[in-house]
Amino acid sequence: MADRIILHSDLNCFYASVEVNENPKLRDQAIAVCGSTEERHGIVLTASYPAKRRGVKTGMANWQALRACPGLICVPPHYDLYVKYSRLVRNIYLRYTDKMEPYGMDECWLDVSGSRQLHGDGTAIAEEIRKAVRDELGLTVSIGVSFNKIFAKLGSDMKKPDAVTTLPRDDWKGRIWPLPVSELLYVGPATTRKLMSRNILTIGDLAKTPPELLHDWFGKNGIVLWRFANGEDNSRVMQNDYEAPIKSVGHGITCSCDLRDNESVWRVMLELSQDIGHRLRVYGLAAMGVRLAVRSNDLSGSQYQTQLSYPSQSPMEIAQAARTLFLTRYSWNMPVRSLTVTGINLVPSDQPTQLDMFGDEQRRMRRQKLEDCVDEIRNRFGKRAIFSAALMGELNMPDDGRHEVTMPGMMYS
Structure with missing residues (x-):
């Protein structure tokens, strides 16, 4: 039986390359895509190769990057563009296979075993993809070719930029x-x-x-x-439309300034919970519990969780559970830097539940109908079309689209 042909494709300096594409004046310049120092995200997200050669590294604080590379051009991130280019690149991959498993925005595994009769061996397919990405989108990509996902990823890291590295079974050790x-x-x-x-x-x-x-x-x-x-990874590359089972639904944010009182924390929790409630409705799920993660401005963190009396999609119920956790568990030794609220212990939203004879079920159902209506309005006209009065004014939450960026998670098996 012939070996599988697995590719791992990694877009080179992705954010920086997109910025250069959109502004050709930046070509061949030392640039870094940096978060905003004012909004507490003052680190290098990615840097161009000229900047990397002068010592700029991903994760550096902005001031460290400027010290390493005087004259460094710092560019703010444009997440909507990164999402757009990521989709365009994946459309190129889909010409060769529908077994395409993303690993973040800029990396994908591809199983092209079924394409060899049309396009040749793995190296030939990788070269076609590399040239198509460069010629059609102006980006460069490094591709590893091997017989499993782990070695394909190792291959994509071996030669950068704009390169193909093949690790066949008879030559990998x-x-x-x-x-x-x-x-x-x-x-x-x-x-x-x-x-x-x-x-x-x-x-x-x-x-x-x-x-x-x-x-x-x-x-x-x-x-x-x-x-x-030992080369014994046999994990599959999942289909393009594969959706992993959803085990939790959360939303977190690093605030643009420290939160120093319970009211400020509550408003951020309530805003985060709007997104959680919406996504639970989209997925047809309800949360039986809530988890709260709090990080202080000294970067120490704590997590707390609690069970809900009923399965819930309600942003208000989720936020109230998070607030109760915060008020009873957080000691306020330090101001709050970031918050993450997560709905956990998910169940189908249409699953029958045991009523509480001491609860006001009618009131709860009225609230659910109201929140369903609010969610529909937000769906049609935007999330700021209707919202709680408590969310008026400055929330100390950046809103630059970074939540749309998919970070690498776990490889599917």
Whole structure:
């Protein structure tokens, strides 16, 4: 049986490349797409290659980047453009396969095994895609080609920008095993430190470590990493229209200034909950619980959660549960920097529920009808067409579209 042909496509310096596309005067300049210092997001989101060569790195504070690269051009992010270009690139991928699994906005796995008769082997397909993205959209992409998802992703990181790297089954150990263990997907900084403390420095070292030891150190994740290092990843590339089961629905924000009183916190919670209630309705789900994450301005964080009496899609009920958690659990030792509200323990919204003989079910149903109506109005005319009076005025919440950006999550198996 022939090996699968898996591609991992990674758009180079994505945000910066889009900005250059939209403003050609920036071409060949040292630029960085930076969050707003005033709105508490003053870090480098991505940098162009000229800036990277002068020491600018993703995650740097703006002032650090300017110190490393005097004359650096700082550009604010335009998330609507990034979403647009991401969709255009994926339309190119779909010419070759419908097995396309996004990993964030700028990365995708593609299973092109069924396309070899039409377009040739994996390297030929990758070259076609690379040229199409460059010629049609003005962006560059690095593509890894291999027989599984893990090695395809490793390949896309090996040569940048605008390149194709192939790691076939008969040649992967000599090229992959010498790599630092931190290059392997899901080996983050904490895991790297633990492995290095046991003298496991390379992917090859990890592959040769007895799996039972890795299980003792890291649980089942240790076995997963061992299989990855030994080329035994058999996870599928999911269909383009695949939707993973929804386990929670949340919304969080880093506020544009510290929140210093309960009223300011309540208004942010209520605004966040509007989005949660809407998405629960779209998904046909209801929350049986609420989780609240609070981060203080010293960057320390805490999480609290509670159960609801009824499955709920109500923004008000979700926000009130979050407020109760905050008032009873947060000590106000420090001002609040960011909040995340999440509906958890989800159930189908049409699932029958046991009524509470001491509750006012009629009042609750009236509120539900009202909120259904409000959600419909917001759907048709925009989220500011109708809203609670408590949400009038400045909420200290940035509204630049960053919530539309999909960050990398977990690879589907």
